[in-house]
Amino acid sequence: MKFNKIDKILEKFNMQKSQLISILQDIQNEFNFLPMEVLGYVAEKLGIPFSLVYHLATFYKTFSLKRRGRHLINVCLGTACHIRGGVRILEKIERDLNIKSGSITLDSKFSLEVVRCVGCCSLAPVIRIDDDTHGRLTQGKITPMLKKYE
Ligand code: FES
Structure with missing residues (x-):
């Protein structure tokens, strides 16, 4: 992997250890995940223990060590949501995207993950796509909704 994009991000934050979270956020935005070799590179360049970088990268839910698609779908x-048909919604998305939950589409557009209560139970069944919450879903609403993110 070439690290010149990482160098630019580190320079943007003046190689400040105190900016580590912002640095990781920029790297996540660049790659849609935090590659392990990049974490090691950041630790080395900032002169901090790898364990510290790894701890932050795994502590915050916004970061992912697994490759993610451009859009993250949380069902x-x-x-x-389970009682109100969440499984049928999941199955429809899996069919539309031709993937199983926990994976990523071939074109890297979508990642699909199952989550537990996102705090909008009155809207069940609910999915989140990136920062958008979609509730009271039916299978019929899924295909047009996914098209909006393509
Ligand atoms: S159970 Fe799905 S939002 Fe609470």
């Missing part, structure tokens, strides 16, 4: 299968 809620908490109790309320």
